[in-house]
């Protein structure tokens with residue numbers, strides 16, 4: 150491709166609303182343009198990268214016998230009613246109505262469509278197992294789309310679904326997806342970590358997340374030397390029941406004027422945050438509950454939703470609390486609470502005595518409250534956010550923490566969808582059974598951002614060869630019509646013939662502008678034909694700085710071609726500037 154007639158507009162400055170390094174570089178480099186919040190156009194260079202990611206993912210799916218299909222983006226509401234997710238999915242699902250007043254959703258995911266499509270035709274154990282995938286646009290109406298392609302509303306995703314007669318067969322597929330996903334990470338050339346993850350709105354019983362390690366990542370990941378690794382939504386810890394404190398003091402109501410937050414109460418009463426118990430009001434599908442957790446801990450909502458089996462559970466906003474409880478947020482507590490509120494206790498509250506709790510009265514708290522005496526918790530759960538330093542659930546060592554960008558996620562759906570949607574098959578033993586299903590997602594467009602987050606420097610992007618828009622950039626600095634320029638042109642055609650993807654910067658722009666653009670766009674190998682051409686020398690430079698050399702072409706281009714091949718074959722930018730986990 151000739152840059153003079155290509156379309157790749159570069160910018161010196163990123164737009165003010167570009168938040169992450171990857172958003173800035175992808176816009177400045179002319180890869181994407183934002184149309185609206187979370188909605189992007191892929192310009193030619195960006196589309197080339199996207200297609201490469203897509204192809205790697207497609208090949209790895211094919212290699213494990215997963216077969217490609219294509220499902221619609223617009224999906225009828227009935228299918229979502231059948232699975233119960235029309236209401237459960239929440240406001241991320243973009244709903245719309247057609248001219249006949251029929252409800253539809255823009256697919257945020259495709260379990261409903263695939264199950265409905267297959268349920269009457271895939272009906273014998275003889276047809277199993279089956280695994281299908283698609284690469285298509287999804288739409289999730291994020292409340293705050295941000296981080297460029299990372300948290301977009303419209304995005305490209307690979308999703309796969311597998312159907313099995315029994316768990317053993319499912320597990321085999323799950324393991325092969327696990328291996329294929331690891332292979333995708335390795336082929337792209339990314340440093341990654343696989344963690345146990347929460348199943349969230351997708352449901353099911355077990356799942357793993359494939360994360361690219363990046364300090365800017367949204368996912369907080371906990372891991373241990375023993376091999377345990379989990380997302381912070383899922384992470385567990387090894388719980389030890391503390392001894393009950395001896396001195397049992399009588400409960401007492403005290404004034405705490407305007408002290409609403411844990412910090413304010415702690416300061417006012419001069420106690421540690423760990424001696425205060427937070428009471429949080431949650432509202433779900435058809436329940437209201439109060440969750441108690443120690444003041445120095447944070448509640449993990451994913452764990453709460455999973456424990457209660459209700460994905461709709463949300464914290465009641467402070468301004469609405471008094472409507473439900475007759476007291477303002479900040480003074481809610483478990484003592485003397487009406488019966489219709491279920492009390493759920495985080496393990497951190499177990500066996501601690503003499504604690505401060507809200508007194509269900511404005512500006513009042515109880516001190517020296519005690520569970521079992523002043524209030525009773527019937528249900529205990531591990532609901533806290535596990536942090537760096539908490540003991541590993543497998544071996545007890547202190548957990549470590551890193552950040553990641555989630556690219557892949559694999560789920561054991563069990564019979565959740567097949568049961569709710571009546572997708573059954575004739576089993577070998579006779580009788581109808583629901584399928585055991587797995588689902589497997591990979592964020593294609595998000596992968597681009599993740600690569601850039603991990604691989605860049607102050608001057609621009611450092612594409613690995615696997616997904617680079619082009620492999621080689623030829624930069625002729627000599628005048629059009631000169632011998633040097635003619636050589637560059639000739640080399641361009643030679644390299645194309647050799648099968649390389651080559652871009653030649655034959656623009657009239659100054660060398661400074663063209664060098665800057667070359668670094669910004671980040672093509673792996675730059676071949677510069679400049680002043681040293683008069684001594685029959687050509688400069689080769691790898692974008693990550695691992696090689697910068699000149700090759701003598703006075704006896705022809707054989708050595709040059711050999712060096713180009715060697716350099717590109719060995720190019721592994723992910724190993725440069727390793728970000729320690």
Ligand SMILES: [Zn+2]
Nearest residue numbers: 373375541544
């Ligand atoms: Zn461990």
